[in-house]
Amino acid sequence: MNVLLKTVLFFLISFNLCLPALGQGGSEELKKKVDAVIARAYKEASVKFPCKLKTVGKAKMGNWKDVENCVNPAHDLVDWESHAAALKKIQEEEKVSSEGMSAAIEAALTAQALSFDKVFLVKKNEEMAALLPLSNSLLKFLPEKSLAELMVHNKNGDLLGTFIGPYSFERSGGLEILSEYRIVNFQYTDLRGNAQAPGERFLLDSFGVPWRDAWSQPGFRLPSNRLINWR
Secondary structure, eight states: OOOOHHHHHHHHHHHHHHHHHHHHHHHHHHHHHHHHHHHHHHHTTTTTTTTOOOEEEEEEEEEEEHHHHHHHHHHSSOHHHHHHHHHHHHHHHHHHOHHHHHHHHHHHHTTOOHHHHHEOOOGGGTTOOEEOOHHHHHHHHHHHTTTTTTTTTTTTOEEEEEEEEEEEEEEEEOOOOOOOEEEEEEEETTTTTTEOOOOOOOOOOSEEEHHHHHHHHHEEOOOHHHHTOOO
């Protein structure tokens, strides 16, 4: 094998060995930049956290209005347009594909999701008895796999089964609401081991899980639709 051929082969082998390191470095830089933008978004959303969560009734069910008046305004406090523009700039600078950028954004939103105790404040003398209401607003921001296997109770305090997870569906409006809108509900495994769902209705404070089991779990995850759909 002549010297020129050996030199070319050596160069090609060395170049290939360097590719993983280059890719890893670029990935770390991308993660660092995206994490910083997402952190700013969560900081804006957290301005009024934690919100007081009052309980009602014998079962000490959290008030769904307290949840709604907490998480929905928090979402609206985020400067979505500014953060979307910043993320677009990062994608252009790092030369990342749309799929790769979407994955980075989703990962950052999940990693920085806020635990329930950072979002809601329950009275100390009710922490062991209170139920966190599985309202539509709470489920809308619930991170994937959060609350899995926790006991689900109705507003009377009766045990119904164990929480599986949320799901969403489209619902058409009435005379005043002509367009369709998305609503989030949940499924649970009943005491016989069968999957159940409350049906297509507003949940309010009809169902809940024990606060003592939920407080440390991820409870508020910002959605990605207004950060990713700028493409």
